[in-house]
Amino acid sequence: MTDAERLMAGFVPGVAAAPYAIAPERAVELTNTIFGGVPWLMTFSDRKANFYADGKLEEIEVTFSALLSLWASSKAALILGHELTEARKANRASIDVKPGTPVHLAYQLIEGAKALIKNPAAQWPVNLGMPDPHAKPDTPDWYGNNLFLGSCAWILMHEIAHISLKHPETDLSDLLVKQEHEADVWAINWMLAKIGQTLKREFRVLSAISGLAWIGLIDAVRGKGSTHPLAPQRLGKCSQYFLVDEVSPALEIGTYILKAFFDPHTAVAESEHPADAFSEILFSYTRIAQT
Numbered sequence: 162m163t164d165a166e167r168l169m170a171g172f173v174p175g176v177a178a179a180p181y182a183i184a185p186e187r188a189v190e191l192t193n194t195i196f197g198g199v200p201w202l203m204t205f206s207d208r209k210a211n212f213y214a215d216g217k218l219e220e221i222e223v224t225f226s227a228l229l230s231l232w233a234s235s236k237a238a239l240i241l242g243h244e245l246t247e248a249r250k251a252n253r254a255s256i257d258v259k260p261g262t263p264v265h266l267a268y269q270l271i272e273g274a275k276a277l278i279k280n281p282a283a284q285w286p287v288n289l290g291m292p293d294p295h296a297k298p299d300t301p302d303w304y305g306n307n308l309f310l311g312s313c314a315w316i317l318m319h320e321i322a323h324i325s326l327k328h329p330e331t332d333l334s335d336l337l338v339k340q341e342h343e344a345d346v347w348a349i350n351w352m353l354a355k356i357g358q359t360l361k362r363e364f365r366v367l368s369a370i371s372g373l374a375w376i377g378l379i380d381a382v383r384g385k386g387s388t389h390p391l392a393p394q395r396l397g398k399c400s401q402y403f404l405v406d407e408v409s410p411a412l413e414i415g416t417y418i419l420k421a422f423f424d425p426h427t428a429v430a431e432s433e434h435p436a437d438a439f440s441e442i443l444f445s446y447t448r449i450a451q452t
Contacts, residue, residue: 163207163225163226163281163282164229164282164283164284164285165207165224165225165226165228165229165230165277165281165282165283165285166205166207166225168229168285168291168292169225169228169229169292170225171292171294171295172228172232172292172294172306172309172310173205175294175306175310176203176223176228176310176313176317177203179310179311179313179314179317180314180317180318182310182314183311183314183315183318183352183365183368184351184352184355184356184365186355186356187351187355195321195325196219201219201220201221201321201324202218202219202220202221203220203221203222203223203317204220204221204222204223205222205223205224205225206222206223206224206225207224207225207226207281207282208222208224208281209224209226209278209281210224210226210227210230210277210278210281210379211224211227211379212224212227212316212317212319212320213320214320214321214323214324215324216323216324216327216328216329216330219324221317221320221321223317224281225281226277226278226281226282226283228313229277229285229292230273230274230275230277230278230375230378231274231309231312231313231316231372232292232305232306232309233270233271233273233274233277233289234270234271234274234312234371234374234375234378235305235308235309235312235371235375236267236270236290236308236309237266237267237268237270237271237274237422238267238308238371238418238422239301239304239305239308240263240264240266240267240270241267241417241418241421241422242414242415242417242418243263244256244263244264244267245417245420245421246413246414246417266289266290267421269286269288269289270289271378271422273286273289274375274378275378275381275382278378278379278382278383279382292306293306294306307364308367308368308371311364311365311367311368311371311372312368312369312371312372312375313372314352314368315348315349315352315365315368315369315372315373316372316375316376318347318348318351318352319344319345319347320344321348322343322344322345322348322351323340323344325347326340326343326344326347328340328343328344334387334388337387337388337389338387338388338389338390341388341389341390341395342390342395342398345395345398345399346398346399346402349369349399349402350402352365352368352369353365353366353402353403353404358405358406362405363405363409363410363411364411366403366405366409366411366412366415367410367414367415369399369403370396370411370414370415370418370419371415371418373392373395373396373399374392374418374419374422374423376392376395377391377392377393377419377422377423377446377450378422379392380392380450381423385450385451391447391450391451392450393419393443393446393447393450394447394450396419396443396446397443397447400439400443405436406436407434407435407436407437408434408435408436409435409436410435412435412436412438412439413435413438413439415439416435416438416439416442419439419442419443419446420442423446423449423450424442424445424446424449427445
């Protein structure tokens with residue numbers, strides 16, 4: 162048994178329920194309209210970090226290394242979002258990254274996630290903490306678990322989209338890229354179409370950003386491919402459907418996450434609204450990912 166399976170086994174029920182939990186107002190519709198009355202099978206394996214959809218079997222496969230690396234990435238995103246938000250409130254131009262600080266831990270978590278993306282059997286460093294599926298409400302671990310499960314939900318809805326849209330198997334790169342964008346848009350619309358301008362919408366948007374940040378780590382580890390668009394391109398397409406206010410908390414935190422993950426050395430231009438800052442960091446991230 163790998164460390165990833167041992168540490169993430171307790172999250173299996175929550176992951177399986179995530180597509181329902183992320184948009185509970187559409188739970189009945191998901192079962193009856195999308196699944197045809199019987200929920201599709203979700204299996205778990207030790208393959209390389211990824212989520213897989215099998216259209217013929219109507220089955221979703223999730224790997225334990227994907228879950229642990231996504232848990233680490235989500236926790237890092239939450240830490241960095243909080244620390245950078247606090248720094249901005251205090252008009253601090255920099256954050257403390259010395260060993261022992263939350264930011265240092267966040268960057269170690271990102272490296273732990275990358276190690277699992279590279280090798281699904283990688284050992285989990287005990288100094289990074291242990292995932293706790295039973296974390297008490299309103300604790301840092303509980304908030305981290307919520308973002309992790311929200312990120313899982315977005316990625317799972319993306320995989321469900323492939324099956325629901327009946328995407329055919331193909332070796333044509335252009336068609337595969339087109340299918341990825343279609344599945345992204347379907348997943349975003351599913352999560353957001355029937356929710357108003359509330360904090361729940363903000364959480365769902367942040368979950369999608371966090372999930373795509375994890376996909377960005379996969380791009381960084383495995384390199385650019387021809388079958389999937391780059392994470393910032395996918396995020397740019399998805400952001401057209403967020404439909405949040407220009408002072409959206411999700412976009413503000415998302416800006417900090419993308420900067421800390423992928424462009425930590427470039428100063429962020431001052432922007433009056435989070436929506437503008439998000440667009441600027443997304444442009445910068447796209448440029449970096451294409452090099």
